[in-house]
Amino acid sequence: GNSSNGGYSAGGPAPGEFVDVLNTWEKLGDDLIEFYANKGFYRTGALERGLFDLDLSGGTEREKAEKAFYYLRDNFVNEGEDWIYPTQSLSQLLKAKKGAPGDLILAYMGILKSQGITCDPVLIGSKGYGRSDLVMFPFLNQFDEILLLAQLDGKQQFIDLSDPMAPFGYVDIDKHVKGGLLLQKGKSQLVPIEVKHNSNNMVIASIELNEEGELVMQNTLRSYYYSGLRVAHIAEDYGKAEKPLEEMFEGKDEVMQVRNAKVENLLEEKNYVNSTFEYVQAGAGEQELLAFNPLRISSFAINPFTQEYRVFPIDFDYPFSEIYTANIKVPEGYEVDDFPTNENITIPGSLVSFNYAVENIGNILKVTAKLDIRVSLMPVESYGDLKYFMETVAAKLSAPVILKKVTKP
Structure with a gap:
């Protein structure tokens, strides 16, 4: 692929594709961040124009995050494969009002960032996709889905938009895995994932x-x-x-x-x-x-x-x-x-x-x-x-x- 899309074809690297052994988690993260940015997902201007009826003034960070979550969940059609590569650009998503879970969670990230809330994507290998333990080498092909990790009023919160019936803070069962790759410019790293609940x-x-x-x-x-x-x-x-x-x-x-x-x-x-x-x-x-x-x-x-x-x-x-x-x-x-x-x-x-x-x-x-x-x-x-x-x-x-x-x- 050419450099404008971070070196990946839209569908991601083909299985078994040659992987640069000198790759690092940081480099892998930066490439993916660049790929998302090229699709418009780190820019907030389009969001403010496209979601003008979403009022997030006032309230705690958690209240804002919840309001934005339900706004996206209930006003956008969630369809398509859950995957780490967006199926469209942010402006296409805002126009179509429908997208795959990966598109929606990245758009949601943009909304939170526009509110000054710290949040970043976490790539995970969902249950049944690959191995239950991540390989400690920066191979991208062990990840297939995205979670969002936000800091809300000083507390860590994992957020998922893959199930249209799930309330705020629920993470799809397939994503209850041990860890994932947190994407942050220049410092992407593996982080543990813990979802607490008493599902009795x-x-x-x-x-x-x-x-x-x-x-x-x-x-x-x-x-x-x-x-x-x-x-x-x-x-x-x-x-x-x-x-x-x-x-x-x-x-x-x-x-x-x-x-x-x-x-x-x-x-x-x-x-x-x-x-x-x-x-x-x-x-x-x-x-x-x-x-x-x-x-x-x-x-x-x-x-x-x-x-x-x-x-x-x-x-x-x-x-x-x-x-x-x-x-x-x-x-x-x-x-x-x-x-x-x-x-x-x-x-x-x-x-x-x-x-x-x-x-x-x-x-x-x-x-x-x-x-x-x-x-x-x-x-x-x-x-x-x-x-x-x-x-x-x-x-x-x-x-x-x-x-x-x-x-x-």
């Missing part, structure tokens, strides 16, 4: 026999951060396909019918998504025995690990907890016939743990369970332990509680 799921179920003789389980599922984002995406897909939300929560058996499903996306305000729905078993009141699984909503009620051996480490995406509480109101004229025993289990190294308990409080049978996954990447050598552990978890989470009618003497 909490489930509360209350179970009773209603006056119509139906067994009703009312469920509230609260999914935080990235777990919530996942639920929001699924609900969105159901909406687009015009499928009823009830189908999202249907189980394998046909005994229980799903009713009144609602999914409320509160990620921007509260960092969680709230799902409510009922499982209903008709005609339950006519049976001598009521057998049901109080924690049937768990995705781990079926063991996901069934192969005997494993070659690659197991990636859970991120550490998380699942916390379940079910309150079963024992109906008048019934007694508790059987329920699962308590359980407390972990594996060597305590990478995961699970506890399960049942207690009787008056006419309420309370079932609680908690699953803790403490690391996102499980080493291969833990696979046998994990498989056995998950079998135990699945057995407990799918175990029934049995109530039976009291026989009158």
Whole structure:
């Protein structure tokens, strides 16, 4: 390529292209900065003309950054491959009002810079793109996506614009990697990437026999951060396909019918998504025995690990907890016939743990369970332990509680 575009063709270097061994991270960074600058992404004049209706006067740096983020996210169409090379110049992007995630994040960088906010691109090799550890040599071909690192009111903040449903500060799961290349003129360097979040799921179920003789389980599922984002995406897909939300929560058996499903996306305000729905078993009141699984909503009620051996480490995406509480109101004229025993289990190294308990409080049978996954990447050598552990978890989470009618003497 000629020197005007930093020596790269628009699509970036071809795989296996000759790499100058004397390259340094600084030189690599400067080349890329020059490439972005030639596309107009370090100039702020065009932005001020093109985004004249975006008012960023007043507020903290974080407030300005959030406002600009939502402005771009909600007024520009996000389409195309997430890639480190912009697909168009800044002025083309402003005219078209649509672009790939890389175009949008670089334009966003320009907006923040125009406000005097320190921010720079960070190149990363997304999960599944290359190796999980960066090679310590300045090879550009190990990077495929861009994050932005900003200093907002003295605090570091990673920002990503690749998912149109993700709130400010959320980083696509594929970009939760160990480190990346921070691009700064003359001093580009590898930096660690840390994205803190508690993406837990909490489930509360209350179970009773209603006056119509139906067994009703009312469920509230609260999914935080990235777990919530996942639920929001699924609900969105159901909406687009015009499928009823009830189908999202249907189980394998046909005994229980799903009713009144609602999914409320509160990620921007509260960092969680709230799902409510009922499982209903008709005609339950006519049976001598009521057998049901109080924690049937768990995705781990079926063991996901069934192969005997494993070659690659197991990636859970991120550490998380699942916390379940079910309150079963024992109906008048019934007694508790059987329920699962308590359980407390972990594996060597305590990478995961699970506890399960049942207690009787008056006419309420309370079932609680908690699953803790403490690391996102499980080493291969833990696979046998994990498989056995998950079998135990699945057995407990799918175990029934049995109530039976009291026989009158």
